[in-house]
Amino acid sequence: MDFIKGLNAQQREAVSHTEGPLLILAGAGSGKTRVITHRIAHIITARHIPPSAILAVTFTNKAANEMRERVAALLEDVPLESSPAVSTFHSFCVRLLRRDGDPLARIRPGFTRRFSIYDDEDQLGLIKAAYRGLGLDEKEFMQYRAALSRISHAKNVKETPQDLYKKAVNKENEALAALYEEYEKALRTANALDFDDLLLEAVRLLRHDEATREAWNRRLSYVMIDEYQDTNRSQYELMRLLSDSHKNVCVVGDEDQSIYSWRGADIRNILDFERDFPNSKTIRLEQNYRSTKNILAAAGAVVENNKARKGKKLWTEAADGDTIGLYAAYDAENEALFIADTIEKYMVVNPGDHVAVLYRTNSQSRQIEEALRRYGRKYNIVGGFSFYQRAEIKDIVAYLKLAASNVDSVSLLRVINTPARGIGRTTVEQIEKYAREHGINLWDAVERIIDDQHLSTRSQSALVLFRNLIQELSLVASSSSLADLIRHILDRTGYRRMLQQEKTPESETRLENLEELINAAAESAERGDTISDFLDHAALVADADAYDEQAPITLMTLHNAKGLEFPVVFLSGMELGLFPHSRSMDSEAALEEERRLCYVGMTRARKRLFLTWARFRRRFGGGEQERSTPSWFLSEVPAHLIQNLGVTDEPGEVNLIAERHDVRQSARRNTYTGKTYNSIENISQFFSEKGLPVNSLKTPPQVPPAPFSRPAAPNKPLTQAAPPVRKPARTGMTVEHPKYGTGTVVRREGDGDDAKITVNFPRFGLKKLVEKYAGLKRS
DNA sequence: TGATTGTTTGCTCCA
DNA sequence: CAAACAATCA
Numbered sequence: 001m002d003f004i005k006g007l008n009a010q011q012r013e014a015v016s017h018t019e020g021p022l023l024i025l026a027g028a029g030s031g032k033t034r035v036i037t038h039r040i041a042h043i044i045t046a047r048h049i050p051p052s053a054i055l056a057v058t059f060t061n062k063a064a065n066e067m068r069e070r071v072a073a074l075l076e077d078v079p080l081e082s083s084p085a086v087s088t089f090h091s092f093c094v095r096l097l098r099r100d101g102d103p104l105a106r107i108r109p110g111f112t113r114r115f116s117i118y119d120d121e122d123q124l125g126l127i128k129a130a131y132r133g134l135g136l137d138e139k140e141f142m143q144y145r146a147a148l149s150r151i152s153h154a155k156n157v158k159e160t161p162q163d164l165y166k167k168a169v170n171k172e173n174e175a176l177a178a179l180y181e182e183y184e185k186a187l188r189t190a191n192a193l194d195f196d197d198l199l200l201e202a203v204r205l206l207r208h209d210e211a212t213r214e215a216w217n218r219r220l221s222y223v224m225i226d227e228y229q230d231t232n233r234s235q236y237e238l239m240r241l242l243s244d245s246h247k248n249v250c251v252v253g254d255e256d257q258s259i260y261s262w263r264g265a266d267i268r269n270i271l272d273f274e275r276d277f278p279n280s281k282t283i284r285l286e287q288n289y290r291s292t293k294n295i296l297a298a299a300g301a302v303v304e305n306n307k308a309r310k311g312k313k314l315w316t317e318a319a320d321g322d323t324i325g326l327y328a329a330y331d332a333e334n335e336a337l338f339i340a341d342t343i344e345k346y347m348v349v350n351p352g353d354h355v356a357v358l359y360r361t362n363s364q365s366r367q368i369e370e371a372l373r374r375y376g377r378k379y380n381i382v383g384g385f386s387f388y389q390r391a392e393i394k395d396i397v398a399y400l401k402l403a404a405s406n407v408d409s410v411s412l413l414r415v416i417n418t419p420a421r422g423i424g425r426t427t428v429e430q431i432e433k434y435a436r437e438h439g440i441n442l443w444d445a446v447e448r449i450i451d452d453q454h455l456s457t458r459s460q461s462a463l464v465l466f467r468n469l470i471q472e473l474s475l476v477a478s479s480s481s482l483a484d485l486i487r488h489i490l491d492r493t494g495y496r497r498m499l500q501q502e503k504t505p506e507s508e509t510r511l512e513n514l515e516e517l518i519n520a521a522a523e524s525a526e527r528g529d530t531i532s533d534f535l536d537h538a539a540l541v542a543d544a545d546a547y548d549e550q551a552p553i554t555l556m557t558l559h560n561a562k563g564l565e566f567p568v569v570f571l572s573g574m575e576l577g578l579f580p581h582s583r584s585m586d587s588e589a590a591l592e593e594e595r596r597l598c599y600v601g602m603t604r605a606r607k608r609l610f611l612t613w614a615r616f617r618r619r620f621g622g623g624e625q626e627r628s629t630p631s632w633f634l635s636e637v638p639a640h641l642i643q644n645l646g647v648t649d650e651p652g653e654v655n656l657i658a659e660r661h662d663v664r665q666s667a668r669r670n671t672y673t674g675k676t677y678n679s680i681e682n683i684s685q686f687f688s689e690k691g692l693p694v695n696s697l698k699t700p701p702q703v704p705p706a707p708f709s710r711p712a713a714p715n716k717p718l719t720q721a722a723p724p725v726r727k728p729a730r731t732g733m734t735v736e737h738p739k740y741g742t743g744t745v746v747r748r749e750g751d752g753d754d755a756k757i758t759v760n761f762p763r764f765g766l767k768k769l770v771e772k773y774a775g776l777k778r779s
Numbered sequence: 780t781g782a783t784t785g786t787t788t789g790c791t792c793c794a
Numbered sequence: 795c796a797a798a799c800a801a802t803c804a
Contacts, residue, residue, distance in 0.1 A: 060794090090794050120793075195794050263793060361791050366795085383793090417781090424781040456780075542794060559792050581791055597792085620789065621795035783803070789796095 003042040003074065007034070014283045015039045018047060018222070021277035022250040023270075027314040028299070028603035029290025029565065032252050036224060037067060039250065040084055041074040043222055052082035055220050055242065057089055059227040062545040063563060064088055067226075089235050090195065093202035094536050097193075103209040104201060111201070114532070116192040116401050116408045117539040121389070123148055123194050125410040130182035133436055134175070141175060149262075151180045155196045156233055156264040189441045190409040196264070199234035206241040217245040227563070228253030228273075232264035249277075255310055256303050259559060259597045261589070271310065288314045290565055292321025294641050295609050299602035302636045306592045323643040325610040326634070331625060332364075332573075335614045336371035338646075339570050342610065343553060344375050346568060353567040357555045358601050360579040364572060365555050372553065382556035383543035392499070392510040393517055397538060399489045400482075403473040404531060406443040413442070419498040422462035427455065443470075469493065482521040482531050490514060558601045569605035571598070574613040574631040598633045610645075611637070 004012050011031055014024050015038045026032035040056060043049050058064045064086045071084060087095075094117070097104070101113045118126065127144050131137070138144055154164060161184065164177035187194065193201060206213045223243045225231065228251035231239070243249040251273060258267045274280055288296055296314055303309070325342075329335035343355050357368055362384045372379045387393060395418055398411035406412070417423045435445035449455060450463055469492060476488050490496040496514075499507040524534045544560045554566070558579075573579055580594035602609060611634060616625040 088794075198794085260793080262791085363790055363795090420782070422781070426780065458780080540794065544793090557792065578791095583791065781804090783801105785799105785801075787797105787799075789798100 003038040003045070007031075007038065008287055010283055010285050010287070011035050011038075014285070015042050017281055017283070018043050019248060021247055021273075021280035023228075023273045023277075023280055023282045024250065024252040024285060025282065025310065025312060026252050026254055026285040027288060027312055028254065028257065028600070029288040030285035030314070031287075031289055032226070032285060033063075033067065033070070035285065036226060036252060037070040037074060039224070040071050044075065044080070044084075045078060049221060050082055051080055051084040053219065053221040054084040054224070055092075055222070056084060056086045056224045057092065057226065057239075058086065059088065059230065059563065060542050060544045061088055061091065061540070062542070062547060063226070064091075088540075088542075089231075089238065090198055091536075091540050093198045093238070094540065096202050097198070097205065098532065098536070100212050100215075101201075101205060103212060104205045107204060107208045108201065110188050110191065112191060114191065114405050116190065116405055116411070117198065117536065118187070118190075118192045118194045118410060119539060120148075120195075121394070122192070122410045125413060126183055126186045126190075127151075127179070129186060129409075129413070129432065130179050132432065133182055134178055136175060136179070141172070147176065147179055150176055151183055152194075152196050152264065154180060155200065158233075186409065189407065191405060191407050192410070196234075199232070199238065203234050203237045203241065206238070213241060213244070216242060221246045222248045223250070225249070225251045226253075227257075229255050229258035229267060229270045230260040230265040231269050232266055233269075236266070236269045247277075255308075256306070256312075256596055257562065257600050259562065259593060259600060261593055267308070271308075284312055286312055286314055288316040288318075290606050291316065291603060292318050292607060294321050294323055295602065295605050298324050298609070298637045298641045299599050301638050301641075302602065302633055303595060303599040305636055306595055308589070308592060322608055324637060324641050325608070325645045326642050327610065327612045327645040328630070329612060329614045331616040332367050332614045332618070333371070335572060335612050336367040337374075338612060339368060339572060339610075340371035340375045340377065342570075343372075343377065343568075346608070347552075350567070353607075354549075354551065355553045355568040355570070356561060356564070356566040356604060357553070357570045357572060358558050358561050358604070359555075359572050360558060360581060360597075361573075362557060364578075368555055368572065377553060378551075379553040379555055380548055380551035382547050382554060383560050386541070386543055386546070387513070387516075388538050388541060390510075390513060392495075392513055395495065396486060396489055396514065396517060397535065399473060399493065400477075400485065400531065400535060402470055403477040403485065403489075404535070406470060406474065407441045409442045412446075415493075416466060419494050421466060421494070422458060423466060424459075427459045427463065430455070477531065482525050482534055483518050485531070486514075486518050486521055558597050561604050562600055565604055565606055567606045568608040568610075569601065570610045570612060571601045572612045573617075574611050574634050575617065575628040576631055577628070578617070579631055579633070595633060598631075 004015055014035050040054055043054060044051050056067060058067055068086045098113050104111045124144055127148050161177050161181035164180055168174045168177055220242055225239055239249060253270045255267060255270050258265060274282060293316055296316055300314060327338050329338055339357055365381055365384060395415055398414040401408045401411040431442060431445050431449060434449055435442050446467055450467060477485050499511050521534060580591055584590035584594045613630050615628060617628050618625050
């Protein structure tokens, strides 16, 4: 088996150089995924290394799944008893802490493996409580998010609240230190870890617990890290700890594509690699296989304006290709229509090609969506408001977390009065005050306040009901399935009744979302997941994981587009203040990052690249249109590469199809509302792409213990359990549902286990069901 | 005291 | 165009 054939000289070198530290500087489109997958296959076959001794870390779950599948495809004919561990940093750390985290309790008192994971909304809840506790006001002090980002930064550079106190030079610094202290205390009393902690605590565990570290060092002999330019300090330390004994660490990255410094990514990790690993080898992949000469030249010309870079020159054997299209729209609406119109025309000629519309901020998607809908085009949107961020989902998940761990204060505050049960603001404030004064968590405070009985009778009884409810839920949680637990929550908390009484289209959607949550829970359980697996997965799904490469049109932010490629790319909103973003314009470093972001966006394109901006744009939903200035990045593209596609000084000056009367008429009749990728239809997909589980180090070393022991292609397991043979429901068929009674099938999507059918029940209206779990009978 | 209704306010990017 | 907040109602 030869995994070196078909590669260029540099790629070949990168694949075959397996021992010792290796830095691969891989330019955009230089075949880096190919190199990583071939390298893994090569190590396994040529060096006879068991796959489980290889760890590859990627940036998203999606990329991890893809990599696993590609390696499996390469090794199709090789009998293997395990598969390589491919994972993101965060999911790796969560699994490490959940399974082998016990020793951490010695170093970090209070830690248990049942910790909750707090996302940024939860963090916001904590910081608000900390403000309240310290009597701080967001308007007078600083914005919650600003405080959070300062705290996160401190954590990542290993500064404690005490360190901040010591170097504080004014009241504001001191207040921040106090906030930080409060915030950390709250995390610990709630037994919760934020996203920073997941990495930090994993590092702490490996650093201070020799047994765990040595076990991992014995297990792994090769570590590979993708998107290395976007790793932060803890990820760097994690890499060092995991490759401590063998030093076979291979990192792949491109300093020109470092776009996450605001999240703690430290570009020095890649710039200093050669210094950190003195006997390392560096290989540059500079041949681009993706884009035309023109696109590459344009992108290169932009990023050349950056000073902080190693400098590398991408080249290609591809043809010049088309010039870069530039369009100056009158306003955002016109820009969106231009994009939709150009796509429409392009699709006629190249029906199979996929298009990406990229933007800097999520809010820009709205108008583009609207334009595409007017053209009746299907589109997918990645990011924005995802399933797990919806209020109703977060509410139920909060109940689940609370049932699993009643010390989870953020979840408690979230649902203590949702649905309204008579526990109002003042009562909650009393609970918080009590907890603070006695140094206990909110749950204990609730119990003690009930015992003390110094609330009004009304509040007292409301609180008792709530306490009993949660106690009942934790009891149910220990004895029934996750799906049943969710159903129980919906019934017993009155959540379902609350939504049913509303009877608005929104409440209908919410109910459907909750049904989908139950379906996802059932599917998750069927794969053998525990409740905690389910909650972890919900916490760690990334927006980018929802990207569907089959989608003809995809809308997403530039950040989400990292690592992807498309025949046609639109870069929209190229205006000062928007891109580069106003908050990144006052520092040189931030501006350079915006420029790298621009470079990332441009290099996603294979054949056609369009840059658009709007001369007028309104900043808020309602406000006035404001005049805008074209982005500096536009003028950094050499003029000879640009083709001007029009400048409109008046709305509607350019003759778009959508401006024609007949198209408007038909658009009005067209009720198609696009396809939102974060819609409920895709939730089961999120779950089916679950990463492979890590075996605990505690498991006895019986049969070759693959650390990631599932078959390499999770979607097509070799030993697929034969599904119960059931006639698929067809459109028009009358079926019977255990709860909704009889109804008519109106639509059917997908097939096999994923088949979803929409059924019209006379009494309950349209319901979308996963056929496999709906328990339908023909009637 | 808690629930509901009106009013104001203010956009990064994300695991 | 939302969520967050203040003001009002029950």
